[in-house]
Amino acid sequence: MSWFITVFASALLLPPLSLILLGAGGLYLLSSRQRLGKWLIALALTLLCGLSMPILSDHLLAQFEHYPALDLSRLPQADAIVILGAGSYSDAPEYGGDTVSRYALERLRYGARLQRASHLPIVVTGGNPAGGTPEAYLMRDALMQDFNVPASRLEADSDTTWENARNTRAILPHTIKKIYLVTHAWHLPRAIYAFERAGFEVIPAGTAYSLARHISPLDFIPQPRGLTNSYFAIHEGIGLIWYRLKG
Template sequence: MPIRYLIKQLIMPPGILFLLLIAAWWLRRSWPRLATLCFVLGLGGLWLMSLPVVVEQAARQLESEPALASSQWAGLAQQADAIVILGAGRERGDPAWDSQDQPTGVAMERMRYAAQLAKASGLPVLTSGGLHYGTPPSEAQLMADSLQRDLGVSVRWKEERSRTTWENAQMSAELLQPLGIKRVVVVTQAWHMQRSRWSFEQAGFVVVPAPVGFLGRDHARPFGGWLPEGKSLWQSGQLLNEAVGLLGYKLFY
């Protein structure tokens, strides 16, 4: 897993862009034209990834599922049998929480939304997410604990083995479908919903998408979003990873 992770980080932006900048410096004397091309591609790519306006435009290509209106929440019980919350990583050993792992901010955004859906509809909840490099507790357990403690929502099932979106779907199916549950509300980021919905449908579910955290909106950035921001660099990386993942899933699964 560490080697696979390293390779992924190097070949995906921004890693590959930094490699281009290193190559530009290395080749500056022996191959000046190639060095110039590497420099322009590397620096230009980093600049584009750091622009909020680029994030917004890219996100709109992935965020194809509309948000649920609050007026629809109570009626979810007629459309589905359970709510599934997909894990989104963890914060390791946060001193503010006695050095215990906590769900990430993205995971909390999903949980907060799912908690409102659960309270409005009365549907039971499943959390899905495995271990971090084999170290307990699972993401599913972390989310279940936080949902109960912070949001007053009990989790009925925990899928604690998955490492990918595909495994989220397959292993949730192993838990729910023997109980006759084949209609699920899937809660995840809006830009992650295309791949999530496809994965859960491939696993045999009827999916009610419940996207949250839309990035493809005008967030009132200064100068129309044409000024670089560090946050946009991270968001662009997430969107690129999602686009590659969506294509890869449909090719290999």
């Protein structure tokens, strides 16, 4: 229930629902306070347009990409690799059931490459608060079936990044102190904060950097990808503030 409440509250604050509610509020006010209603509708449309432009959304997301990519030929010493879950693809007909989401697959691909370079054990972490097979089991299967890399340990009870950190610390021996933390580059600040608070020494291992490409004229045109990246950027900003308040 707490996970559902958190997701619902987040949806109210994040685009597109927050913009829909803002515009709907403007429509409601048109009959009684026309100027304010028009201003709210214009604001909602302006924000929707701006947040949907990749040129803006990518830069918003890049504000959280504080950590450079690892050089796999010169890796610092660590004890293990921890890969964070990123959702499931439920009832996938081509796979005959649940499997990892495309975002989780990006993390797993990089985690597998890091394992081949470091020869360290992999820990996968992620539950499934929405129901179905926990992410950790799906991640383990994808690692072995698609990359021929085993996962040494699974943490399958967590619903959030904060719980990923605490539950992972609980299942690992205290001799494992320094970890590579594999997640999206924009998710690293929040994830590192959670794992350091749980007692780990963290080496950032980011993947899928948002600005690792050339700018195109299409980046100035509103697109679904732009709104998705703005969603992630605002989500990370709110999440980081919340973690600092609670931790």
